[in-house]
Amino acid sequence: MRILVTGANRGIGAALCEELVNRGEEVLPTARHADGMLSLDVTDTASLRDFRRRMGEDSLDALVCNAGIYPDKGQRLDDGYPPEMWAEAFATNVTGVFLTVQTLLPNLRRGTAPRIAIIGSQMGSTERAPGGSYIYRATKAAVLNLGRNLAADLRPEGIAVGIYHPGWVQTAMGGRTAEIDTHQSAAGLADRLAALSVATTGRFETWDGRAHPF
Numbered sequence: 001m002r003i004l005v006t007g008a009n010r011g012i013g014a015a016l017c018e019e020l021v022n023r024g025e026e027v028l029p030t031a032r033h034a035d036g037m038l039s040l041d042v043t044d045t046a047s048l049r050d051f052r053r054r055m056g057e058d059s060l061d062a063l064v065c066n067a068g069i070y071p072d073k074g075q076r077l078d079d080g081y082p083p084e085m086w087a088e089a090f091a092t093n094v095t096g097v098f099l100t101v102q103t104l105l106p107n108l109r110r111g112t113a114p115r116i117a118i119i120g121s122q123m124g125s126t127e128r129a130p131g132g133s134y135i136y137r138a139t140k141a142a143v144l145n146l147g148r149n150l151a152a153d154l155r156p157e158g159i160a161v162g163i164y165h166p167g168w169v170q171t172a173m174g175g176r177t178a179e180i181d182t183h184q185s186a187a188g189l190a191d192r193l194a195a196l197s198v199a200t201t202g203r204f205e206t207w208d209g210r211a212h213p214f
Contacts, residue, residue: 002026002060002111003193006042006100007067009034011171012119012189015182016064019190028060031067042067042096048103059110062193065097066119072135086135093139098146108159115160115196117189118147120204122165127213144204144214151202160201164192167207180207 003020007013008029017029030040030051038054041047042065069092071085097118108114122128124140144163151161166189168179188207195209204212 001062002028002058003062003064004028004030004060004104005064005066006030006040006096008037012166012169012182012185013064013066015186016066016189019183019186020193023190040100042100043091045099048099052103052106055104055107057110058107059112060104060107061111061113062115062117063101063104063108064117064119064189064193065100067096067100068093068119068139070133070136072133075133075135077132077134081134086138089135089139090142093136094142094146097143101150105159109157113160113197114158115162115193116150116154117193117196118143118161118163119166119189120144120147120163122206122212125204125213147204148202155198155201158198160196160198162192162196162200162202163204164189165204165206165212 003025005013005017005027008017009031017027020027028038030038032041040051069089071089072081075081101116120143121140123133123137124144126141147161147163154161166185169185170176170181185207192205192209204214206212
């Protein structure tokens with residue numbers, strides 16, 4: 001498969017690119033600013049237009065929407081969560097996903113068994129709401145809804161969409177005490193991407209293949 005990954009310069013994105021390359025896949029790693037990677041800022045319409053121009057008529061078999069931020073860790077309900085933080089997080093975690101999919105749809109339509117993997121989080125599940133992290137949780141709930149609706153609209157075209165919880169991962173975002181490392185998460189996500197098809201489109205699953213409650 002020819003696979004494009006956003007947010008590929010660190011953490012889960014970097015590990016996933018490494019895993020996919022080791023499996024013999026052709027990987028197009030992208031990031032806002034990173035040496036040796038394709039430049040793509042999912043929040044910048046000019047960057048997206050330029051990237052679409054550079055892709056031209058090339059086909060794309062899979063898109064992994066991994067780029068994301070968690071700006072509100074440690075914010076206090078009484079005096080935190082400023083409006084600018086909400087806007088930044090939604091621009092990256094939700095709007096950025098939609099715009100990336102929209103931009104690359106012509107290339108995906110030329111691909112073989114095209115598929116889109118959206119890296120979500122169990123923190124977006126309405127059944128797991130222990131409080132706090134309001135911005136991040138809200139963006140991940142929104143992108144889960146976005147993925148479900150994209151799956152419905154793209155299924156008639158043969159384009160599958162999966163939404164995945166990557167696990168609680170030992171990254172700058174997840175922290176050192178997280179349950180799994182990036183390689184474990186990446187291996188599981190690569191398996192999910194390989195298994196994704198129109199028969200399974202719209203599902204919300206964990207990195208290791210378990211159905212996750214919405």
